[in-house]
Amino acid sequence: MRVAVTGAYGYSGQYIARRLLDFGHDVITLTSSSGRDSPLRAMVPAFPLRFAAPAEMAKSLGGTDVLINTYWVRFNSRRFTFFQAIENSRKLFAAAKAAGVARIVHVSITNPDEKSDLEYFRGKALVEDALVESGLAHSILRPAVIFGREDILINNIAWLLRRLPVFGVFGDGGYRLQPIYVDDLAELAVRAVGGTANETINAIGPETFSYREMVEAIGNTIGHPRRVVSVPPSLGYAFGCVMGALVRDVVITRQEIQGLMEERLYVNTPPVGCTKLTDWAKANRDWLGNRYASEMARRVDHSRSYEALRSG
Numbered sequence: 001m002r003v004a005v006t007g008a009y010g011y012s013g014q015y016i017a018r019r020l021l022d023f024g025h026d027v028i029t030l031t032s033s034s035g036r037d038s039p040l041r042a043m044v045p046a047f048p049l050r051f052a053a054p055a056e057m058a059k060s061l062g063g064t065d066v067l068i069n070t071y072w073v074r075f076n077s078r079r080f081t082f083f084q085a086i087e088n089s090r091k092l093f094a095a096a097k098a099a100g101v102a103r104i105v106h107v108s109i110t111n112p113d114e115k116s117d118l119e120y121f122r123g124k125a126l127v128e129d130a131l132v133e134s135g136l137a138h139s140i141l142r143p144a145v146i147f148g149r150e151d152i153l154i155n156n157i158a159w160l161l162r163r164l165p166v167f168g169v170f171g172d173g174g175y176r177l178q179p180i181y182v183d184d185l186a187e188l189a190v191r192a193v194g195g196t197a198n199e200t201i202n203a204i205g206p207e208t209f210s211y212r213e214m215v216e217a218i219g220n221t222i223g224h225p226r227r228v229v230s231v232p233p234s235l236g237y238a239f240g241c242v243m244g245a246l247v248r249d250v251v252i253t254r255q256e257i258q259g260l261m262e263e264r265l266y267v268n269t270p271p272v273g274c275t276k277l278t279d280w281a282k283a284n285r286d287w288l289g290n291r292y293a294s295e296m297a298r299r300v301d302h303s304r305s306y307e308a309l310r311s312g
């Protein structure tokens with residue numbers, strides 16, 4: 001099959017593209033970072049993710065059987081907004097339909113919710129609706145936190161644990177989350193390429209942690225066990241802003257804190273991934289958190305790999 005993956009030189013898209021190539025599929029990518037350094041560039045041709053020119057996107061998708069969509073934004077900024085991301089996702093689905101794409105595998109998030117006051121989760125629900133309304137055959141994968149070499153959240157928790165004597169969790173830290181390994185998610189996505197039914201799958205890994213337990217487990221694993229203290233969410237957010245100014249990034253948003261505390265990254269369904277975060281962190285403890293992973297650096301620099309963009 002010919003399969004198009006958004007962002008194949010980025011994070012989850014690169015694992016998905018690798019698995020597709022291993023299966024012998026022809027793979028292309030739609031991306032805003034066609035110049036990004038990646039070992040996949042020679043094997044996965046890039047076409048621009050040009051939302052302003054949907055006809056061009058449809059042309060790029062010509063002959064494509066399945067589109068795997070990872071496109072989304074993490075927060076609002078001067079450069080990008082959730083509102084645009086919703087509109088852009090609709091344009092991408094319409095372009096896929098116009099191009100005759102038969103199926104879309106769409107990466108969403110656990111607990112999307114049209115009624116939520118959190119734009120991330122509300123926007124994700126609207127995009128899922130748009131996909132269903134498009135009438136295209138689809139699989140919707142809803143991961144919680146995705147961990148892997150190019151991850152941001154887990155890596156940056158480890159980065160802070162390596163540098164600070166204590167670690168503050170928002171509130172009591174008792175809210176749960178179920179991280180999934182990026183290549184387990186990729187395996188699900190590639191399996192969904194050959195699916196026939198419309199489906200929605202909670203893509204969660206085998207371990208459920210409270211946020212506090214996860215921080216403690218990461219600290220112990222990388223050899224930096226720290227006292228974990230409860231802090232008011234507003235204080236945690238203020239600390240995140242100070243750190244953000246130092247590393248020139250958005251470390252965490254108010255909405256992300258609220259989403260964590262509302263247990264938006266927890267679902268009551270069986271795990272589908274098999275890789276444990278604790279095992280993976282053990283195997284990768286020598287480098288995990290040595291360098292800071294910046295979201296904004298990825299959005300500003302479209303030429304260096306996510307790995308090369310780590311700093312500190």
Ligand SMILES: NC(=O)c1ccc[n+]([C@@H]2O[C@H](COP(=O)([O-])OP(=O)(O)OC[C@H]3O[C@@H](n4cnc5c(N)ncnc54)[C@H](OP(=O)(O)O)[C@@H]3O)[C@@H](O)[C@H]2O)c1
Pocket residue numbers: 006007008009010011012013030031032033049069070071072073074080107108109110143144145146147153299
């Ligand atoms: N990472 C997690 O822990 C996590 C957890 C739950 C759900 N998800 C979902 O999983 C999907 C893939 O996430 P990922 O972490 O693997 O992301 P990623 O590879 O960094 O980005 C995926 C795609 O979105 C584009 N993109 C990301 N931020 C953008 C921005 N601000 N403006 C314009 N384009 C942007 C990328 O652009 P380029 O084309 O320039 O590469 C790429 O095409 C997303 O839908 C996300 O919501 C992620």
